[in-house]
Amino acid sequence: MEQQTYGEVFLIDKPYRWTSFDVVKKLRNALKIKKVGHAGTLDPLATGLLIVCAGKQTKNIDSYQAQEKEYTGTMVLGKTTASFDLEREIEHVADPSHLGPESIQAAADTLTGDILQVPPMHSAIRKDGKRVYESARKGKTVELDPRPVRVSLFEITGVELPQINFRIICSKGTYIRSLARDLGEKLGVGAYLSRLTRTRIGSYRLEDAWELQDLISKIKAERNEDI
Incomplete structure (x- = not known):
């Protein structure tokens, strides 16, 4: 996956007791790229919407963080x-x-x-x-x-x-x-x-978010299709 051209935004329902960085690390490993970051920390004991940006979309992290x-x-x-x-x-x-x-x-x-x-x-x-x-x-x-x-x-x-x-x-x-x-x-x-x-x-809602494991499975399936 070419990081220079790839860019995507993921809406994720952060699991209970996971840190926001745990989610980023899991996605980074699944995507096989280094440039992955989240747009606003959730405490480990909190759940709910976490926006994660990958590739060239990481340049927009600040704009997501600034939203209501x-x-x-x-x-x-x-x-x-x-x-x-x-x-x-x-x-x-x-x-x-x-x-x-x-x-x-x-x-x-x-x-x-x-x-x-x-x-x-x-x-x-x-x-x-x-x-x-x-x-x-x-x-x-x-x-x-x-x-x-x-x-x-x-x-x-x-x-x-x-x-x-x-x-x-x-x-x-x-x-x-x-x-x-x-x-x-x-x-x-x-x-x-x-x-x-x-x-x-902002306008991004929890009901549109992925369960983390479902998203990881989807990414891995798509990568297998690309090989």
Whole structure:
């Protein structure tokens, strides 16, 4: 396969517990080319739409990354973790049973629009040349500056305490784990993210994505046809 002329964009439903790079590596091996990259990281514990570009399409990665994202998922109120998801040990904070759908939505509404957000300590962003999660896992605290993001929608779609379901539409660089943290703080009971699925990037939708193994099988079958 000539990488200079080949270019393709793949929509993939990232498997649970796979890193985004795991998906890239799998596709790189199947395609037998080096120039493969993804357009926006999903945490290992998240699932959903991952855009992967191959060959000459990798030059368009930034344009895909810049597009609006949509997520659905579940948060748990009353408890939290150091990573604000299931990666770290769960800690009790406060009983959330007094909260109703209206008060939870009202708190979510305060986290919409153009806001400043502090990324979670357990994230892949770099500070002083190091990934901050590397310091966090060693018990070190890193001061992170708040960053401007836009949350167009933070809708509470279901309440069955301590769990709440949500739908979020947001800009590039928004951390859903940070929204869980901030919602828990506003409600005074703590919160963490227990499930997350990315359903849309710009006009690209999860329902049009490949299951990874199905895509790998298709690529391998086509390569056999070419031989």
